[in-house]
Amino acid sequence: xxxxxxxxxxxxxxxxxxxxxxxxxxxxxxxxxxxxxxxxxxxxxxxxxxxxxxxxxxxxxxxxxxxxxxxxxxxxxxxxxxxxxxxxxxxxxxxxxxxxxx
Amino acid sequence: xxxxxxxxxxxxxxxxxxxxxxxxxxxxxxxxxxxxxxxxxxxxxxxxxxxxxxxxxxxxxxxxxxxxxxxxxxxxxxxxxxxxxxxxxxxxxxxxxxxxxx
DNA sequence: CCAGAAGTACGACGAGTGTCAAACTTTGAT
DNA sequence: ATCAAAGTTTGACACTCGTCGTACTTCTGG
Numbered sequence: 072x073x074x075x076x077x078x079x080x081x082x083x084x085x086x087x088x089x090x091x092x093x094x095x096x097x098x099x100x101x102x103x104x105x106x107x108x109x110x111x112x113x114x115x116x117x118x119x120x121x122x123x124x125x126x127x128x129x130x131x132x133x134x135x136x137x138x139x140x141x142x143x144x145x146x147x148x149x150x151x152x153x154x155x156x157x158x159x160x161x162x163x164x165x166x167x168x169x170x171x172x173x
Numbered sequence: 174x175x176x177x178x179x180x181x182x183x184x185x186x187x188x189x190x191x192x193x194x195x196x197x198x199x200x201x202x203x204x205x206x207x208x209x210x211x212x213x214x215x216x217x218x219x220x221x222x223x224x225x226x227x228x229x230x231x232x233x234x235x236x237x238x239x240x241x242x243x244x245x246x247x248x249x250x251x252x253x254x255x256x257x258x259x260x261x262x263x264x265x266x267x268x269x270x271x272x273x274x275x
Numbered sequence: 276c277c278a279g280a281a282g283t284a285c286g287a288c289g290a291g292t293g294t295c296a297a298a299c300t301t302t303g304a305t
Numbered sequence: 306a307t308c309a310a311a312g313t314t315t316g317a318c319a320c321t322c323g324t325c326g327t328a329c330t331t332c333t334g335g
Binding site: 276277278279280281282283284285286287288289290291292293294295296297298299300301302303304305 | 316328334
């Protein structure tokens with residue numbers, strides 16, 4: 072079931088940072104931001120197994136960075152940009168608006 | 174020895190984030206920013222032993238967040254605000270400009 | 276109804292990291 | 306000289322976290 076998994080309505084800086092400190096998770100956020108669209112779990116370009124991917128998406132969702140909902144067997148992911156920008160102004164911009172450099 | 178310990182002249186986002194994800198280290202940075210002055214290691218309000226404190230200061234220095242120099246037996250710490258703002262615009266502001274919040 | 280696709284749940288394992296105590300070093304003051 | 310103050314170094318330890326494989330659940334299409 073779990074038509075829609077639980078999403079936090081409040082944000083914790085510590086939790087958000089712990090979510091964003093992992094390169095794979097930061098990559099997920101970056102890809103979401105770059106595409107400007109919702110992306111299903113399996114469509115991300117990340118170098119980990121499916122079970123590990125599930126773990127990363129859970130961490131991101133629980134920290135409030137993404138919103139998830141089902142479409143058939145696929146789980147779609149939305150970047151909660153507005154919510155994040157409201158809670159921590161400038162944070163996402165500072166972390167994902169880096170062109171190629173890294 | 175080590176009149177002046179080694180400081181990086183280049184910055185790595187991953188390393189900076191790993192430094193800032195720890196609450197104790199973020200507290201150190203916040204205290205430095207709030208005071209606007211250089212502070213010696215022993216004068217910070219942090220809930221860890223001296224050896225642990227040394228570890229945290231090393232991590233911050235190696236990531237390029239602070240600059241350290243000796244004054245007698247004391248080690249002074251300077252926040253590298255300008256350098257950081259130049260490398261990652263908005264990052265420090267997003268992380269330490271939180272008033273009381275928590 | 277069945278097969279396959281898309282994720283999830285569950286252990287398990289290894290590496291990293293924050294923590295401390297104890298011993299040591301160096302500098303400043305008496 | 307001596308002593309105390311301020312950090313550093315060196316293990317050691319516990320705990321967390323990222324990772325994977327395997328088994329399981331659901332939903333879709335034929």
